Amino acid sequence: MLAITPTVRNLLILNVLFYIVDANIINLSHNFALVSTLSPDFHAYQFVSYMFLHGSFTHLLSNMFGLFMFGPLLERMWGPKKFLIFYFFTGIGAGLLFSGIDYFENTNLRDAVEIFTQNPTPDGLVDFMSKHARGIYEANLEFLNKFEENPTNSSYIQDSINFVNSYYERSINTPMVGASGAIFGILMAFGLLFPNTELFLLFVPFPIKAKYFVAFYGLYELYSGIQNAQSDNVAHFAHIGGMLFAYILLRYWGTQKTNFY
Structure with a gap:
């Protein structure tokens, strides 16, 4: 197995440290989780800070596993600086898409409250x-x-x-936390750059090519986001946002004639 890359290692450490502090020392989520732009507790820095907070250990573990599995290959190919730009671009983009849809839904909810009262x-x-x-x-x-x-x-x-x-x-x-947007961006990049790589997934008895896995996952997230089940606390549109912004950035980089990093 190839050694883990520096940027991925540092991101793993930061996410674990933030989780330990948030869960055991100081409630960081109160100020640094991403809330609706309609909330008086909203601050612009939450588009970055929410990426380093997680709601549970399993939430943290699943995201960090994805970063560990797919991040190093991208960092070796792009280099640390470009990989870090990609990570934050997709994570912030995920928060922006989530917040845009959240604004639309909560504005309608606010109007409904006013009508009822x-x-x-x-x-x-x-x-x-x-x-x-x-x-x-x-x-x-x-x-x-x-x-x-x-x-x-x-x-x-x-x-x-x-x-x-x-x-x-x-x-x-209601706060939104987690590095899922950036992780789904990484997954999208992997599927686009290495589409025919065969993945062996838990509970799937046969290998599946990366392009099919990414396409299936993206469609599932879109379906789940549109369904918007009240009991579902997963930020599906943040996942879609990470994938969308990954696609946009990769297409932009693809138009550049030189590697500018």
Whole structure:
């Protein structure tokens, strides 16, 4: 096995150190995870800092495994500087795409909250939940039934208003963390540059060429992102963003007549 490359090694160390500090010493995610641009806690530096935070050990392990497996070959081919530019370009790009879609969705959610608070009725609450909070509809079914039975009850009306407002606040302040965007960028680059390399994957009894693996994974992430299951806490559009920005950067580099790094 070839020795691990310097930039990949340093990224691995930094991610592990940040995870240890975040999990055991200081809650870094409170300030450095990427939240919605509509949140008062949003800061531009989060487009970089979120890449070094992870929600769990398995989250960290899966991302670092991908970096360890596919990163060194790209760094040897490009050199440390170009590889690092690629890593941050795809990671930041992933955050930008995720934030753009998040802004669109949460702006619609904010408008729905405003409409409901102007006319808080049981039917309005059912409509709000069916469009924006399907995942928690059943958990609040008892309250919905009581509200429908007593639509003029001031306590139920206020509770319903508090519910939609708190749901919006949770939505804009739900953090996004992880190096997944950059890792999916690396995976995309590997598939484009070494398309016929055969990969042996866990739970797959036969080798699969890199180009097919990347294409399948990309389509899966797109499907999952569009489905947007309420119970799914995976930032699928960040993964797609990493792959998209990797494709853009590789195509740009491909148009350069000289290797400028």
